[in-house]
Amino acid sequence: MAGNSSAIRVAVDQSSIDFQFARDVVEGLSRRSKSLPCRYLYDARGSELFERITSLPEYYPTRTEAEIFRHNAVQLTAPIAGGDFFVEFGSGSSIKTELLLAQLPADVTYMPIDVSQTALDEAVERLRMRFPGLKVTPLIADFSDVSEWPLVLGRRRPTLFFPGSTIGNLHPAEASALLSRWRAALPQGARLIIGVDLRKGLDRLLPAYNDAQGVTAAFNLNLLVRINRELHANFDLGRFAHEAIYDPRYGRIEMHLISKARQTVTVCGRSFDFNLGEGIHTENSYKYNISDFQELARLAGWKTLSVLKDGNDDFSVHELETFVAPGRDEPAFL
Ligand SMILES: C[S@@+](CC[C@H](N)C(=O)[O-])C[C@H]1O[C@@H](n2cnc3c(N)ncnc32)[C@H](O)[C@@H]1O
Structure with a gap:
């Protein structure tokens, strides 16, 4: 696909994406409250999963x-x-x-x-x-x-x-x-x-970000697949779970990836420790x-x-x- 792309590549060439991606991921996982920029959810698979989300009954x-x-x-x-x-x-x-x-x-x-x-x-x-x-x-x-x-x-x-x-x-x-x-x-x-x-009731908001078929969960977890593939990381997908919550202080839905065990993950040669229940904050959606x-x-x-x-x-x-x-x-x- 990339070889015969019709799009003009202006702002970011592949090497700068990789470098920027690595820097952002290492920086985000080094924080006391781990977080990652949500634009990285959209690799090819992420964009495909997002399209599926758009036609879900809950969304x-x-x-x-x-x-x-x-x-x-x-x-x-x-x-x-x-x-x-x-x-x-x-x-x-x-x-x-x-x-x-x-x-x-x-x-x-x-x-x-x-x-x-x-x-x-x-x-x-x-x-x-x-x-x-x-x-x-x-x-x-x-x-x-x-x-x-x-x-x-x-x-x-x-x-x-x-x-x-x-x-x-x-x-x-x-x-x-x-x-x-x-x-x-x-x-x-x-x-x-x-x-x-x-803004609207939680009965509508929460299912929109945690659908019954698990497509939003797959979309969120795909970020770890991308990090594994592009940054030589070893996230075990079975040991992280998708979570969507509403924070009324900010009027926002938050998506997280929650560690299901105490574990250590390696990304770009750096080790990151996770406690049981510790999350990576992957997206906000302000209402x-x-x-x-x-x-x-x-x-x-x-x-x-x-x-x-x-x-x-x-x-x-x-x-x-x-x-x-x-x-x-x-x-x-x-
Ligand atoms: C929530 S989706 C919306 C897609 C579409 N506009 C729609 O309404 O269904 C966000 C889109 O923005 C793109 N995106 C996210 N952050 C971006 C950024 N910083 N610059 C350019 N595109 C970005 C993603 O790749 C994705 O296609």
Whole structure:
């Protein structure tokens, strides 16, 4: 797959991924409370498992957000004109995106950006067949690194698309920093369409991250498979268990991998001790109230144009636009 990839490799070449991955894993496992960055969940197998999660009966976010796009696709895409850029961050399979792509005028450039090359390659192949008139220019990159954005994004007024509540994987302070960074790299009037999962009862939240078929468990445990394969580690998968809990202090679901025994694991030649019941924190998924998210976005330089929700108030889609707060200068374009 990698040999005939259609995606442009810009932000990260393979050697830097390996080095960065090794450094992040060793650093994360050396902490008193062990943790790993959640973007590493998405290797080829991880992306495949995530796709399976999106169609599980317990996993409400994907189908709810898709329903919002289905009902509002015309409104959301109306400001996009021929020649514009439509840029998606953390695009994965781009399946939900098709609902919006179907409404775009000819000659729009769709730029899916993701760290998962296999997910990008499969999505691009499918989209080029389904939408022959669309220009698809994929980019393998970390969406938080604006220095890797093509210059064209700063010169035009692109529409950015960030669905899937991927913003919820970040601590609110990190989410705010990310939105500020994006805002500073864009001209006034650029739009961001962003999916944000909403707070709700534990009877809905917990099963969404701990499904009956065990697909989410396999997704979480696959991180250890990846570390074993890429970093010469010896995690015994039978000695770790998936756990999803809700922390009401932060309004977030946490995923952990819990050690089922006292054990020592070797990664990159370094030993890491685990006590019985000790966990590795692998992912957060913050849930927001609409007004809290709007305030976070406003402080980061984004004003709300509209907020769309499903009938049960399970999920929200915010249409935001860059603005300059009074007394602040318009940031320099890229
Ligand atoms: C929760 S999934 C959402 C996928 C898809 N957008 C959806 O709504 O179903 C997160 C996606 O973001 C990608 N991703 C995670 N962290 C990333 C990063 N820092 N830079 C680029 N892509 C990232 C993952 O590979 C994955 O495809």
